[in-house]
């Protein structure tokens with residue numbers, strides 16, 4: 182009840198003829214706590230995941246028709262938000278106290294706030310939206326046993342290997358990941374569509390200068406890939422390095438080491454006796 186101060190004017194009369202006397206009585210109506218506190222609105226706030234302890238999320242406010250009442254705020258225990266937030270009991274400011282992780286706690290947290298005036302409680306639900314940060318690096322996926330790839334297909338933009346990237350962040354663009362060349366530019370490769378590792382140019386098989394029947398070391402091409410996401414700033418993870426070997430199509434006949442061999446065999450050699458071992462290349 183609001184304190185009011187009505188002024189009462191009293192008149193006293195006595196005798197005949199009467200005499201009167203007038204006085205003024207100032208009546209103080211004592212306020213008692215007979216009204217509940219009321220929250221001024223439904224509250225909703227937002228906070229980035231990984232926000233530092235002490236980060237202010239929002240402030241709740243309330244009114245109380247009893248002028249003299251002092252309202253104190255508290256959080257109701259329990260639920261997914263337990264331990265993640267605290268409230269200043271005097272000001273109603275809600276701050277971060279725990280580790281908020283969008284990937285494990287989800288995109289929305291709910292806290293129950295109580296306001297107490299010493300006798301009466303009011304409760305409200307505060308919704309806090311958790312905003313996603315780019316805090317998970319993408320992961321690279323290469324086909325098994327792709328560390329040494331052999332290919333005869335050397336044409337420009339022909340696909341050498343298909344790779345992929347995944348990212349456990351919750352929202353785009355933080356979770357949008359592609360495979361990319363680790364270096365901004367490489368001479369031999371290009372990644373098409375974020376996954377198809379392809380020749381940048383035609384890469385024909387080369388023979389060794391010393392022996393035209395042997396493969397040149399220049400046929401081995403190393404490429405380093407990375408899984409990269411689209412967050413700001415972007416995160417990336419290196420893939421296992423690849424070696425792509427250009428091999429010749431079957432254009433050589435097998436060759437013996439010599440064109441003529443002579444071998445002596447004992448005249449009592451039994452069936453199954455090994456005369457000699459020949460090798461061709």
Ligand SMILES: [Ca+2]
Nearest residue numbers: 216247250298
């Ligand atoms: Ca009250």
Ligand SMILES: [Ca+2]
Nearest residue numbers: 282283284316
């Ligand atoms: Ca996270």
Ligand SMILES: [Ca+2]
Nearest residue numbers: 313314316350
């Ligand atoms: Ca995240």
Ligand SMILES: [Ca+2]
Nearest residue numbers: 317350355410
């Ligand atoms: Ca990410």
